[in-house]
Structures are given as structure tokens and as C-alpha cells.
Amino acid sequence: MQVPKKTGNSKLVKKLNKEEVLQQVVLHGQISRADISKQTQLSRPCVSALVDEMIQEGLLQEVGMGDSKGGRKPILLEYNYQAYAIAGAIFEGSTLDMAIADMKGEFLARYRKRLAQPANGETVIEDLAAGLDRLLRESGIPRERLLGMGVGLQGVTQRGSGTVSFSPSTGWMGSPIQQTIEARLGLPVIIDNDVNMMTLGEYVRGAGVGHTNVVYMYVGTGIGAGIILDGQFYRGSREAAGEIGFMMIGPVHNRPNGASGVFETHYSIPGIQEQAKGFLSDLQEGSSVIEELIRHAKHNPEAEKLLADVYRHWAYGMANIISILNPEILILSGEMVHVDGEGVKQIHEWLREWVPEVPNLEKASLGERAGLIGAVHSVLEAFPFTRLLDKE
CATH class of the missing domain: 3.30.420.40 (ATPase, nucleotide binding domain)
Structure with missing residues (x-):
């Protein structure tokens, strides 16, 4: 590790040294002053002075005693995650x-x-x-x-x-x-x-953890996707990548300026509700249209037909995404988390029929916190x- 030279602007040198100390504390979680000195090659008195100052500033805190290595037990330091x-x-x-x-x-x-x-x-x-x-x-x-x-x-x-x-x-x-x-x-x-x-939420804390090629497909009031390739967001030349609601999936219509795309018009939540209004007139605000369709499909042929149609068209969107991006995992989110096991199985079977490589299909795990x-x-x-x- 290169140690800042103790010449020139003393204020800058001090800031660089404090950066080294802070990085070591964050990297190790808990660490002693002596171990910081070893890792940074800064003198112990220098580290002690910087640590004391950062404790006063609220950035670091002492959290107890570490294991002895032959002498007194060292005091461990931790970053104060509540500082900001x-x-x-x-x-x-x-x-x-x-x-x-x-x-x-x-x-x-x-x-x-x-x-x-x-x-x-x-x-x-x-x-x-x-x-x-x-x-x-x-x-x-x-x-x-x-x-x-x-x-x-x-x-x-x-x-x-x-x-x-x-x-x-x-x-x-x-x-x-x-x-x-x-x-x-x-x-x-x-x-x-x-x-x-x-997508970022599920990638760092949810179903996408451990994967580097992830597509997150969301169905709500609109339809969209988040794309992570080789661990980096793919946004496109004008940052409009993932606007899959404009896929030509469903009955084609003339889109007035500013209106939704074809896929979103027919197979987002409002689009599905519009198709189901003849037999889901009692749908309560906040309830899942897919859960209601599954319930009605047991005794209503119209609901059964619409549910199959929705699943099939969602699968068309997935097939298009998979054939172009070849992700490791396709995360189903929004209204799609309410698809039951039978529905997921049917979608998976269609995808196996349509595309050469089917990724893992996983439901989003973080819910509305994502x-x-x-x-x-x-x-x-x-x-x-x-x-x-x-x-x-």
C-alpha cells in the first residue's frame, strides 16, 4: 500500500490518512488501532490521533475488546453507521x-x-x-x-x-x-x-444476489424491466432500455402521442382489469387482479380464458427478453408474484418450447421494499x- 508522503499540504495529507483509516474500519467491520497501523503503515501515535478525532466527529465508535495477542486486549473500532x-x-x-x-x-x-x-x-x-x-x-x-x-x-x-x-x-x-x-x-x-x-434493490438484497446477468420484469400500472449485464446496469444509448411495455405484444392499436405501448395497454394491471370488468366488477382497490382471476377461473370459463391469455402474453415478453439478453435469472415482480405454482409451471413449459436456454424464473423476494x-x-x-x- 502506498503511504502518503508527509510533505506538502499538511491538511491534504491528514485527509488522505483519515481516508486510509476509515477505509480499513469499513473494510474489516471491527478493527483495533494497532491493526490499522499495520494495514496503513501509519505510526501508532498518528493512527491514535486520527481515530480520536474521528470519534469526536461521530464517524467512529469503540465497540468493546478484541482478542489478546500476548498483551492487553485491544479496543475495537467500528464505523458509526448512524452518523449520517x-x-x-x-x-x-x-x-x-x-x-x-x-x-x-x-x-x-x-x-x-x-x-x-x-x-x-x-x-x-x-x-x-x-x-x-x-x-x-x-x-x-x-x-x-x-x-x-x-x-x-x-x-x-x-x-x-x-x-x-x-x-x-x-x-x-x-x-x-x-x-x-x-x-x-x-x-x-x-x-x-x-x-x-x-431492480437494484433485488440485486443487492433480494432474489438477484449472487447473479451477474439479471433481468427484473415488473407488471403494475405499467410494464417495464431492469437489465443488469455482467454486474452493470444496461441503460441503452438514451437510457430507455427496459421499456418493454412498448413491445408489440397484444392487439396492435394506433398509439396517440404520450400513450402507453401495446404490451402495457393490454397486459398491465389496468389493461387486465379492463378486459375482466365483465366478471370482476367487485374488484376491491388494493387487491390482486391475478389472485381474483385464479379464484374466478375455478368456476368461470371467461376468467379461465383471460388468465391463460395473460400468462401466455407475459411469457411472450419473457421469451423476447431471454432470446436477446440470455440472463441467468429472470425475476418476476409486481402483479406477477401472485401467479400460482401451476401458472409458473405453464410459463416455464412455454419458454422451454420457444427459446433454447431458459433462465431461472424467480419471484421477487423484497415485495414493495425493493x-x-x-x-x-x-x-x-x-x-x-x-x-x-x-x-x-
């Missing part, structure tokens, strides 16, 4: 889901709200601001200890420019939405497509631990 916090938010259909988490990504407080419909950009941002104020009060986190927020939005988002190029539900068409949210909230914001945030976990993790990725030293 991160916020996450997901707009999913007509719902805003928000949370504040510590630096491990563990939720400290959570808030969920039904949004007024039809939504518009201004009211949505005000809902976001009000939700953040509530989370700060409930968690007791001072605003100045909040590092940033990850926000999952419906539509085609450009992370680099901070814009949303296509979002009919809010009217954000080419708007500099990241800048607008940052100005309103007074903190750094990372935006991404809502399904990408869900997007929030992804939103929080997006900030953790963008804000490395060593940058916390700049906060002091």
Missing part, C-alpha cells in the same frame, strides 16, 4: 413510498401515501417535501446529517442530465426534474426509473464513505 442518513423515495402508480435509512441501508423510518389523481409534477414534489419533513421528525435525524436522496420515477429518466424525457403521468417531458427536486429539498438527489430502482432499498443503495453507491470526511 440517506433518504429514498419511489413513485409507484398512485403511491409515494419513502424511507430514511442509516449508512448500512437499514430503514429508520418509513412513510407511504396515496397520491391525488391525476398527478402533476408540482404537487408530486410538494408531496415529496412533506414526506421528507415527516420522516426527519419521526427518525430524529437532523437535516444536516442527511447525505442525499434517491428518487425512483415513472418514465424514461436520464441520470446524467437529471431529466425525465417521457413521463405522461406527471407531465415531466424533458424537464430538469433532478435540479427542481434538489432546489426544493435542499439536498443532493439521484433520479432513476422506478423499475431500475426496484424500490426503496434500491433508491437508498443508489445514494450509497454515489457517496463513498471517504467523502464523509468532506462533511466535517
Whole structure:
């Protein structure tokens, strides 16, 4: 390991040394001052002075005694994961889901709200601001200890420019939405497509753990997919990769400007409900249309026919994805988690018939937490631990 030279700008040298110490603590979980000295090749007095300062700043904490190596038992140090916090938010259909988490990504407080419909950009941002104020009060986190927020939005988002190029539900068409949210909230914001945030959540904490080629397929008020290839998100040239709701699956129609694609129109939740309204007129808000179709299919031929049609068309979408991307695992999420064992078996049989290599089909394991976990993790990725030293 290269040790910073003790010449030049003493303030810079001190910062570099503190970065080395912090990296060792985060890397090892718990470590003694003596072992930090060995790993960094910094002198023990230097390490002790830096550690004492970082304890005072709230970044490190002493957590007990380690095993003796012949002398006194060493005092172990640990990063204080509660020193700072991160916020996450997901707009999913007509719902805003928000949370504040510590630096491990563990939720400290959570808030969920039904949004007024039809939504518009201004009211949505005000809902976001009000939700953040509530989370700060409930968690007791001072605003100045909040590092940033990850926000999952419906539509085609450009992370680099901070814009949303296509979002009919809010009217954000080419708007500099990241800048607008940052100005309103007074903190750094990372935006991404809502399904990408869900994909990231399942990739780091859920069904995608241990896989490097993952497709996450989501059916809700819309249809979309998140794509991870060789451990990296694939976003496409204009960050519109995964907009599978525009696949030509289902009866083709003329799409008015700003309308949904063919697949999404017919086989998202609203599309299925529209086809089922003749025999699912009593469908309660918040209930699963697939669970209701499965229940009605036992005694209603129309429901049985529609259920088979939905499964088959969802499988068409999966076959298209698999034949192009060849993922290790295809994660079924949103309304698809309600498909029963018989339905999953039928979809798998179709795929075996249609494509040469069928990936593992797994249901999402994190439920509605996936997007929030992804939103929080997006900030953790963008804000490395060593940058916390700049906060002091």
C-alpha cells in the first residue's frame, strides 16, 4: 500500500490518512488501532490521533475488546453507521413510498401515501417535501446529517442530465426534474426509473444476489424491466432500455402521442382489469387482479380464458427478453408474484418450447421494499464513505 508522503499540504495529507483509516474500519467491520497501523503503515501515535478525532466527529465508535495477542486486549473500532442518513423515495402508480435509512441501508423510518389523481409534477414534489419533513421528525435525524436522496420515477429518466424525457403521468417531458427536486429539498438527489430502482434493490438484497446477468420484469400500472449485464446496469444509448411495455405484444392499436405501448395497454394491471370488468366488477382497490382471476377461473370459463391469455402474453415478453439478453435469472415482480405454482409451471413449459436456454424464473423476494432499498443503495453507491470526511 502506498503511504502518503508527509510533505506538502499538511491538511491534504491528514485527509488522505483519515481516508486510509476509515477505509480499513469499513473494510474489516471491527478493527483495533494497532491493526490499522499495520494495514496503513501509519505510526501508532498518528493512527491514535486520527481515530480520536474521528470519534469526536461521530464517524467512529469503540465497540468493546478484541482478542489478546500476548498483551492487553485491544479496543475495537467500528464505523458509526448512524452518523449520517440517506433518504429514498419511489413513485409507484398512485403511491409515494419513502424511507430514511442509516449508512448500512437499514430503514429508520418509513412513510407511504396515496397520491391525488391525476398527478402533476408540482404537487408530486410538494408531496415529496412533506414526506421528507415527516420522516426527519419521526427518525430524529437532523437535516444536516442527511447525505442525499434517491428518487425512483415513472418514465424514461436520464441520470446524467437529471431529466425525465417521457413521463405522461406527471407531465415531466424533458424537464430538469433532478435540479427542481434538489432546489426544493435542499439536498443532493439521484433520479432513476422506478423499475431500475426496484431492480437494484433485488440485486443487492433480494432474489438477484449472487447473479451477474439479471433481468427484473415488473407488471403494475405499467410494464417495464431492469437489465443488469455482467454486474452493470444496461441503460441503452438514451437510457430507455427496459421499456418493454412498448413491445408489440397484444392487439396492435394506433398509439396517440404520450400513450402507453401495446404490451402495457393490454397486459398491465389496468389493461387486465379492463378486459375482466365483465366478471370482476367487485374488484376491491388494493387487491390482486391475478389472485381474483385464479379464484374466478375455478368456476368461470371467461376468467379461465383471460388468465391463460395473460400468462401466455407475459411469457411472450419473457421469451423476447431471454432470446436477446440470455440472463441467468429472470425475476418476476409486481402483479406477477401472485401467479400460482401451476401458472409458473405453464410459463416455464412455454419458454422451454420457444427459446433454447431458459433462465431461472424467480419471484421477487423484497415485495414493495425493493424500490426503496434500491433508491437508498443508489445514494450509497454515489457517496463513498471517504467523502464523509468532506462533511466535517
